Amino acid sequence: MRLPSWLSQHLAALRAVLVLTVLLGLAYPLALVAVGRLPVLDGRADGSLVTVGDRTVGSSLIGQSFTDADGNPVPRYFQSRSSAAGGGYDPTATAASNLGPESVVDRLSTDPADSTPSLLTQVCARSKAVGERDGVDGRRPYCTPDGVGAVLAVFRTDGLTGRITRVVSVNQVAPATPFVSTWQGIPVEPARPGHDYVAEGGVVTPVRGEAPAAPAVPADAVTASGSGLDPHISPAYAEIQVGRVARERGADPAAVRRLVRAHTAGRALGFLGEPTVNVLELNLALDEELPAR
Template sequence: MRLPSWLSQHLAALRAVLVLTVLLGLAYPLALVAVGRIPGLDGRAGGSLVAVGGRTVGSSLIGQSFTDADGDPVPRYFQSRPSAAGDGYDPTATAASNLGPESVVDTITGDDETSSRSLLTQVCARSLAIGDLDGVDGRRPYCTPDGVGAVLAVFRADGLTGKITRVVSVNQVAPATPFVTTWQGVPVEPARPGRDYVAEGGLITPVRGDAPAQPAVPADAVTAGGSGLDPHISPAYAEIQVVRVARERGADPAAVRRLVEEHTAGRSLGFLGEPAVNVLELNLALDREYPAR
């Protein structure tokens, strides 16, 4: 007896669902779980967790902060790069800040909750703080001495041209002293909260300043990665932290540099990416060899 076409079509669809469910819903996941249990791969499949004394302290694949309860860097540890993932290194909120090179003007409302800092000011503030922490020159081009973006709003008589009539340091709020006193003969005034100097017709003018072209604080120390979960820093960032960490632990800087080298991974396949230092693994090695005094 031949089944009606509509019924045969439904039965064929049901058989396909059952077969695909068994293959893709059961067999394939179980096969991947089995592969993840192969010696040498089991640690990676479990998240590359790192344990000390039977207690999990982190993952070698996910960065973390080495700060105290107030959010200040703990001097005896190497510091990670900044993170924009949630409150920092949050795997459930992995993301970048979405701020780009044109983010140079802060939003200043007078209220910390509604104000926001531009990418330039974030970079300037981080560089200045790292310079103070590690005893290096924290100056960067286009940054003021007080750690904000060195940006002026220049007003001209005819909009884009004509005589300069007014100049405002848009990221320095009164009563702050502007980073330059005059601009082309016109006094520079500090910004006022709640003012949008771009909307008012000011021409945004970043000022390079006299900072060195190659800052002592490397780029990865002041910018967050795309994922916000980076477990590595550059050897250059590790190098400027060596003296501080050695001093805090009473260790020889040469010995600390040796540990940095031991925890530095080279380029993938010899040519992809850049050398990188795993911060968690390096700090754990320091705790083993040079415990906190």
């Protein structure tokens, strides 16, 4: 006796579900686990962990911060780039900040917990901090000397045109002094927390300033990677840190540069990406060959 067509169709669908479940839900994952346990691949499958003696100190694939208990950079170590993954380099919260080039106005509040710096201010603050820590020029275009975005809200009588009636440095709160005292003859005032000057009609006006077109602090020193877990920095960022690391360790800068070169990887396949320096591996080599005196 032939089964009704609707029942035959349902049985065929059920068989397909069972077969695909066995193949894709069991056989395929188990096969990948088995491949990952091969002698050449097992280290990568376990997370490419780096050990010193019997102690696991990190992963060659996941970055980490080299800071003290208070979150301050440890001067004798090369510093990684910033991370937007959770509290920093959190593999369970890998992500970027989702802030783009138009993020130039800070959200200012009387409660510091409710204040949110724009991407521009984050870049400016990081560049200033790196410049001070490593003894280089930390100035960048569109940044104020105190390390926030150099952005004005310009109010005009007719919105976008007409006579200027008011100018506010939107990222600087009193008692900070505005980075320019006047704008086209109008005194510049500091911002007040809780005010949305753009919603109030101010035209956002970034000011380039007199910073060099090619900043001494490289881009990867002031931005986070897309994943938030990048363990590498550029050779340029490593180079500006050489003097500080050598001084803190009482070592010859040439010896530190030699270790940087030894831990610099070239472009993938010879032409993809840029050369990179693995910060963890470099710092471990420093502790082994040039321990702090």
